[in-house]
Amino acid sequence: MAVFVKICGICSRSDLGQISAFQPDALGFIQWVKSKRYVDPETVGQWETPAGIKRVGVFVDPSEEELKQAAKTARLDVLQVHRVSNEWIIDRDNFQGLEFWRALNPDDFKFQVSSFKFDRILLDSYDPKTIGGTGKTCDWSQAREMVQALETPVLLAGGLTPDNVAVAIKTVGPWGVDVSSGVEIEPGVKDIAKVEAFITACRAS
Numbered sequence: 001m002a003v004f005v006k007i008c009g010i011c012s013r014s015d016l017g018q019i020s021a022f023q024p025d026a027l028g029f030i031q032w033v034k035s036k037r038y039v040d041p042e043t044v045g046q047w048e049t050p051a052g053i054k055r056v057g058v059f060v061d062p063s064e065e066e067l068k069q070a071a072k073t074a075r076l077d078v079l080q081v082h083r084v085s086n087e088w089i090i091d092r093d094n095f096q097g098l099e100f101w102r103a104l105n106p107d108d109f110k111f112q113v114s115s116f117k118f119d120r121i122l123l124d125s126y127d128p129k130t131i132g133g134t135g136k137t138c139d140w141s142q143a144r145e146m147v148q149a150l151e152t153p154v155l156l157a158g159g160l161t162p163d164n165v166a167v168a169i170k171t172v173g174p175w176g177v178d179v180s181s182g183v184e185i186e187p188g189v190k191d192i193a194k195v196e197a198f199i200t201a202c203r204a205s
Contacts (some may be wrong), residue, residue: 004176005202006056006155007195009037013047013190023200025176026054026078031070036061036187037180044074056080056101064090071098080122088116101155106142121150122178125158136165143172149156154201162197169205177202 005141009026010016016027029044030037048189049055056078057070067079067090080101081088101120121145125136137159147154153175160168161182169177181187183194 003174003205004155005199006047006054006176006178006180007180007183007190007198008056008058008157009180009184009188010190011037011039013191015190016047019190019195020050020053021190022196023050024199028056028058028080028178028180029074029076031057031062031074031080032060039074040055041070044076047082052062053132054078058082064094067201068094071095078119080159082124092117102144106139106146118152120175121146121152122155123174124158124178128169131135137168140171143174147173147175160198162194162201165198166201166205 004026005024006026006028007019007024010019010027010029019027027049029039032038034151054077055075055077057074058080059067059070059082061083062081066173070076071079076098078099078101079095080103082103084102099119101122102118102124103124106123107126123138123146125138143156155176155178156168156172156174157178159182160177160179164177179198183191183198185191
Protein backbone atom coordinates (compact mmCIF):
# COMPACT_ATOMS: atom_id res chain seq x y z
CA MET A 1 0.00 0.00 0.00
CA ALA A 2 1.36 3.40 -0.99
CA VAL A 3 2.24 5.85 1.75
CA PHE A 4 -0.26 8.70 2.10
CA VAL A 5 1.46 12.04 1.43
CA LYS A 6 0.33 15.40 2.83
CA ILE A 7 2.02 18.68 1.93
CA CYS A 8 1.13 21.21 4.62
CA GLY A 9 1.36 24.96 5.04
CA ILE A 10 0.15 25.94 1.56
CA CYS A 11 0.00 29.74 1.47
CA SER A 12 -0.49 30.73 -2.16
CA ARG A 13 -2.54 29.80 -5.18
CA SER A 14 0.66 29.45 -7.20
CA ASP A 15 2.21 26.92 -4.82
CA LEU A 16 -1.07 25.03 -4.62
CA GLY A 17 -1.30 24.71 -8.40
CA GLN A 18 2.29 23.57 -8.89
CA ILE A 19 2.20 21.12 -6.00
CA SER A 20 -1.13 19.65 -7.06
CA ALA A 21 0.49 18.63 -10.34
CA PHE A 22 2.62 16.12 -8.39
CA GLN A 23 -0.56 14.50 -7.04
CA PRO A 24 -0.04 14.44 -3.28
CA ASP A 25 -2.88 12.83 -1.35
CA ALA A 26 -3.63 15.93 0.72
CA LEU A 27 -2.83 19.62 1.05
CA GLY A 28 -2.85 21.39 4.40
CA PHE A 29 -3.96 24.94 5.17
CA ILE A 30 -3.11 26.46 8.55
CA GLN A 31 -6.19 27.94 10.23
CA TRP A 32 -4.40 29.21 13.35
CA VAL A 33 -3.94 32.99 13.22
CA LYS A 34 -0.69 32.93 15.23
CA SER A 35 1.08 30.85 12.59
CA LYS A 36 3.41 32.34 9.98
CA ARG A 37 1.60 30.10 7.51
CA TYR A 38 -1.93 31.19 8.36
CA VAL A 39 -4.35 31.64 5.46
CA ASP A 40 -7.89 32.73 6.22
CA PRO A 41 -10.74 30.34 5.34
CA GLU A 42 -12.22 32.76 2.80
CA THR A 43 -9.01 32.75 0.76
CA VAL A 44 -8.63 28.97 0.95
CA GLY A 45 -12.22 28.61 -0.19
CA GLN A 46 -11.40 30.47 -3.39
CA TRP A 47 -8.64 28.04 -4.31
CA GLU A 48 -9.48 24.98 -6.38
CA THR A 49 -7.85 21.59 -5.88
CA PRO A 50 -8.00 18.58 -8.20
CA ALA A 51 -10.42 15.79 -7.38
CA GLY A 52 -8.86 13.18 -5.14
CA ILE A 53 -6.66 15.57 -3.16
CA LYS A 54 -7.96 16.09 0.38
CA ARG A 55 -8.19 19.63 1.74
CA VAL A 56 -6.98 19.64 5.36
CA GLY A 57 -7.58 22.52 7.75
CA VAL A 58 -5.14 22.71 10.67
CA PHE A 59 -6.49 24.10 13.97
CA VAL A 60 -5.29 24.68 17.53
CA ASP A 61 -7.75 23.94 20.36
CA PRO A 62 -10.70 24.99 18.18
CA SER A 63 -14.31 25.49 19.18
CA GLU A 64 -17.06 23.63 17.36
CA GLU A 65 -18.31 26.88 15.83
CA GLU A 66 -14.83 27.73 14.53
CA LEU A 67 -14.57 24.33 12.90
CA LYS A 68 -18.03 24.50 11.35
CA GLN A 69 -17.44 27.93 9.84
CA ALA A 70 -13.98 27.13 8.49
CA ALA A 71 -15.00 23.74 7.13
CA LYS A 72 -17.79 25.31 5.12
CA THR A 73 -15.94 28.45 4.02
CA ALA A 74 -12.63 26.79 3.11
CA ARG A 75 -14.41 23.70 1.70
CA LEU A 76 -12.39 21.33 3.84
CA ASP A 77 -12.41 17.53 3.81
CA VAL A 78 -10.36 17.03 6.98
CA LEU A 79 -10.16 18.88 10.30
CA GLN A 80 -6.73 18.39 11.92
CA VAL A 81 -6.69 19.52 15.55
CA HIS A 82 -3.73 20.27 17.83
CA ARG A 83 -3.61 20.70 21.61
CA VAL A 84 -7.01 19.36 22.50
CA SER A 85 -7.64 17.40 25.68
CA ASN A 86 -8.95 13.86 25.88
CA GLU A 87 -12.22 15.40 27.09
CA TRP A 88 -12.57 17.41 23.87
CA ILE A 89 -16.20 17.11 22.76
CA ILE A 90 -17.53 17.85 19.30
CA ASP A 91 -20.86 16.69 17.87
CA ARG A 92 -19.82 14.74 14.78
CA ASP A 93 -23.37 14.85 13.50
CA ASN A 94 -22.62 18.47 12.61
CA PHE A 95 -19.71 17.41 10.42
CA GLN A 96 -21.12 14.79 8.09
CA GLY A 97 -18.57 13.56 5.56
CA LEU A 98 -15.58 15.19 7.30
CA GLU A 99 -12.60 13.42 8.82
CA PHE A 100 -11.05 14.39 12.16
CA TRP A 101 -7.30 14.01 12.70
CA ARG A 102 -5.58 14.52 16.06
CA ALA A 103 -1.99 15.74 16.32
CA LEU A 104 0.18 14.34 19.12
CA ASN A 105 3.79 14.31 20.23
CA PRO A 106 5.29 10.83 20.68
CA ASP A 107 5.88 11.78 24.32
CA ASP A 108 2.09 11.45 24.64
CA PHE A 109 2.43 7.70 24.10
CA LYS A 110 0.42 6.98 27.24
CA PHE A 111 -2.49 9.21 26.26
CA GLN A 112 -5.93 7.72 26.67
CA VAL A 113 -8.12 7.91 23.60
CA SER A 114 -11.25 9.85 24.44
CA SER A 115 -14.76 8.86 23.50
CA PHE A 116 -14.32 11.05 20.42
CA LYS A 117 -13.30 8.85 17.52
CA PHE A 118 -10.46 10.34 15.48
CA ASP A 119 -9.94 9.02 11.97
CA ARG A 120 -6.17 9.54 11.97
CA ILE A 121 -3.40 10.38 14.44
CA LEU A 122 -0.59 12.71 13.37
CA LEU A 123 2.71 12.44 15.24
CA ASP A 124 4.66 15.69 15.27
CA SER A 125 7.54 17.27 17.17
CA TYR A 126 6.50 19.64 19.96
CA ASP A 127 7.20 23.37 20.16
CA PRO A 128 5.34 25.45 22.78
CA LYS A 129 5.35 28.50 20.51
CA THR A 130 4.00 27.05 17.30
CA ILE A 131 2.45 24.05 15.57
CA GLY A 132 4.20 22.10 12.86
CA GLY A 133 6.85 23.57 10.62
CA THR A 134 9.46 23.35 13.38
CA GLY A 135 12.01 21.52 11.26
CA LYS A 136 12.62 19.19 14.20
CA THR A 137 12.14 15.45 13.96
CA CYS A 138 10.18 13.66 16.63
CA ASP A 139 11.48 10.52 18.33
CA TRP A 140 11.16 7.88 15.61
CA SER A 141 11.57 5.01 18.06
CA GLN A 142 8.64 6.26 20.12
CA ALA A 143 6.74 6.95 16.92
CA ARG A 144 7.23 3.36 15.77
CA GLU A 145 5.89 2.12 19.12
CA MET A 146 2.77 4.23 18.68
CA VAL A 147 2.26 3.07 15.11
CA GLN A 148 2.40 -0.52 16.30
CA ALA A 149 0.21 0.06 19.36
CA LEU A 150 -2.57 2.14 17.85
CA GLU A 151 -5.38 0.80 15.72
CA THR A 152 -5.89 4.27 14.24
CA PRO A 153 -3.74 4.97 11.15
CA VAL A 154 -0.78 7.25 11.91
CA LEU A 155 0.86 10.02 9.89
CA LEU A 156 4.45 10.93 10.73
CA ALA A 157 5.44 14.61 10.71
CA GLY A 158 8.20 16.76 12.12
CA GLY A 159 11.49 17.53 10.40
CA LEU A 160 10.89 15.38 7.34
CA THR A 161 12.77 16.27 4.13
CA PRO A 162 13.34 14.72 0.71
CA ASP A 163 16.62 13.34 2.11
CA ASN A 164 15.30 11.58 5.22
CA VAL A 165 11.69 10.66 4.43
CA ALA A 166 12.51 7.24 2.93
CA VAL A 167 14.47 6.28 6.06
CA ALA A 168 11.66 7.64 8.25
CA ILE A 169 9.07 5.53 6.43
CA LYS A 170 11.24 2.41 6.74
CA THR A 171 11.99 3.06 10.42
CA VAL A 172 8.54 4.10 11.66
CA GLY A 173 6.21 2.33 9.24
CA PRO A 174 3.53 5.05 9.23
CA TRP A 175 0.31 5.03 7.24
CA GLY A 176 1.27 8.45 5.90
CA VAL A 177 3.71 11.35 6.11
CA ASP A 178 3.27 15.11 6.46
CA VAL A 179 5.78 17.81 5.51
CA SER A 180 5.87 21.60 5.67
CA SER A 181 9.17 23.33 6.51
CA GLY A 182 11.22 20.53 4.95
CA VAL A 183 10.13 21.62 1.49
CA GLU A 184 10.21 25.40 1.97
CA ILE A 185 12.38 28.29 0.87
CA GLU A 186 11.02 30.27 3.83
CA PRO A 187 7.89 29.94 6.00
CA GLY A 188 4.89 29.83 3.68
CA VAL A 189 6.90 29.66 0.43
CA LYS A 190 7.43 26.17 -0.98
CA ASP A 191 10.50 24.98 -2.85
CA ILE A 192 8.72 23.22 -5.69
CA ALA A 193 11.74 21.09 -6.61
CA LYS A 194 11.95 19.84 -3.01
CA VAL A 195 8.23 19.09 -2.98
CA GLU A 196 8.61 16.98 -6.12
CA ALA A 197 11.64 15.20 -4.67
CA PHE A 198 9.80 14.53 -1.42
CA ILE A 199 6.78 13.02 -3.15
CA THR A 200 9.01 10.97 -5.46
CA ALA A 201 10.90 9.57 -2.45
CA CYS A 202 7.64 8.64 -0.77
CA ARG A 203 6.24 6.92 -3.82
CA ALA A 204 9.43 4.89 -4.17
CA SER A 205 9.32 3.69 -0.56
